Amino acid sequence: MKTYDVVIIGGGPGGYNAAIRAGQLGLSVACVEGRSTLGGTCLNVGCMPSKALLHASELYEAAVGGEFASLGIEVKPTLNLAQMMKQKDESVSGLTKGIEFLFRKNKVDWIKGWGKLDGVGRVTVSDEQGVITELQAKDIVIATGSEPTPLPGVTIDNQRIIDSTGALALGEVPKHLVVIGAGVIGLELGSVWRRLGSQVTVVEYLDRICPGTDEEAAKTLQRSLAKQGMKFKLGSKVTQATVSAQGVNLSLEPAAGGSAETLEADYVLVAIGRRPYTQGLGLESVGLETDKRGMLANQHHRTGVPGVWVIGDATSGAMLAHKAEDEAISCIEQIAGKAHEVNYNLIPAVIYTRPELASVGKTEEQLKAEGREYKVGKFPFSANSRAKINHETEGFAKVLADARTDEVLGVHLVGPSVSEMIGEYCVAMEFSASAEDIALTCHPHPTRSEALRQAAMNVDGKAMQI
Structure with a gap:
């Protein structure tokens, strides 16, 4: 039996960052991961490959859709889907190998196989050949991530009915792709295939897209995506899917009740969310139980069993890689006897469509429900110099500030490259900045980031460029 200070089950953003931080702090650490590569869903079949395809598909659409021609660039593009997938895989491979390097640098042992708890302080790992390795540690961190949530009546076969993993590896451009779910994954992957030539229809149970985001921002994004050709069937539920050699017939009903209809597609993407991956972890061996969703409860990353911790998608909170990374650092710092915590009020969220949505x-809606008085400052990208000369004028920057103190309470951006700009407000809000603080801060010109300052100025009606 090998003994460590810390054993981490799972090699995704939560697990690998926890392992690296533990190594940096001088702890002996092992990370158990059954995939052939590190990085978890995010690096292998999630965040990173989807961004590779989003980037490539944006360039392709700019070439075939006339944007290049309007800039004076004459090309006759041809889609080479196999090469697009190849460069995506090469990028992913480079990232996963980078984590292996960081493990070696920080003296982290990668135990290859699937791990489970085997009593307090013990983990057993089974590799592909069935060889069992026993590990012992004072502290064990569960960082097993999540998996796609299944939809009753719609069986995922990754042939015609696909999940997010299947949508990243299609060998042809669908004629008609139906996306079930108007959240982050559905909209991003739907955008990829629409740009490459698919007709895309998004079916959503709720009467809006992007549940949980600022409603005005979500409506603005929906209008933009609809203008690009994406169709939406909101307030609709899928009750059955019938697969044939040619495609899929979906039975739809209004969520509020009413007459059913049939929707035909050659591929269907199920993207209704994700659920914690906690089955088969041997939780019963230490007396732990999950809730109905499979989620483990935590108090500052501690489970109800001393020495067993949980971070990332396997526990409560937003299922985001950067949230898992923050929890990883906080968890390991506490194990090492240091003080650390995560500010859950300031976890940014991004949808990487075009335009992007970041908040x-x-x-x-939350401020109204709390009864908190607030002021709103908005600034459209159509009035931003850099956005105008780049022909990226859709969307706006919106700042919500306390009516009495002027403290920034929320920021919602729809527009070009806003994923790269939301960090400014994350920093500002971490220091409890006021809208005036941002309004008084010089921003470089011409940049899209000037919209952030103008929105802050407009909280008190002082925007100068509208």
Whole structure:
């Protein structure tokens, strides 16, 4: 039996960052991961490959859709889907190998196989050949991530009915792709295939897209995506899917009740969310139980069993890689006897469509529900110099500030490259900045980031460029 200070089950963003931080702090650490590569869902079949395809498909659409021609660039593009997938895989491979390097650098042992608890302080690992390795540690961190949530009546076969993993590896461009779920994954992957030539229809049970985001921002994004050709069937539920050699017939009903209809597609993407991956972890061996969703409860990353910790998608909170990374650092710092915590009020969220949607803090709907008085400052990208000369004028920057103190409470951006800009407000809000603080801060010109300052100025009606 090998003995460590810390054993981490799972090699995704939560697990590998926890392992690296433990190594940096001088702890002996092992990370158990059954995939052939590190990085978990995010690096292998999630965040990173989807961004590779989003980037490539944006360039392709710019070439075939006339944007290049309007800039004076004459090309006759041809889609080479196999090469597009190849460069995506090469990028992913480079990232996963980078984590292996960081493990070696920080003296982290990668135990290859699937791990489970085997009593307090013990983990057993089974590799592909069935060889069992026993590990012992004072502290064990569960960082097993999540998996796609199944939809009753719609069986995923990754042939015609696919999940997010299947949508990243299609060998042809669908004629008609139906996406079930208007959240982050559905909209991003739907965008990829629409740009490459698919007709895309998004079916959503709720009467809006992007549940949980600021409603005005979500509506603005939906209008933009609809203008690009994406069709939406909101307030609709899928009750059955019938697969044939040619495609899939979906039975739809209004969520509020009413007459059913049939929707035909050659591929269907099920993207209704994700659920914690906690089955088969041997939780019963230490007396742990999950809730109905499979989620483990935590108090500052501690489970109800001393020495067993949980981070990332396997526990409560947003299922985001950067949230898992923050929890990883906080968890390991506490194990090492240091003080650390995560500010869950300032976890940014991004949807990487075009335009992008990025937000941090409270939405207008949340502030209204709390009865908190607030001020709104908005600035459209159509009035931003850099956005105008780049022909990227859709969307806006919106700042919500406390009516009395002027403290920034929430920021919601729809527009070009806003994923790269939301961090400014994350920093500002971490220091409890006021809208005036941002309004008084010089921003470089011409940049899209000037919209952030103008929105802050407009909280008190002082925007100068509209």
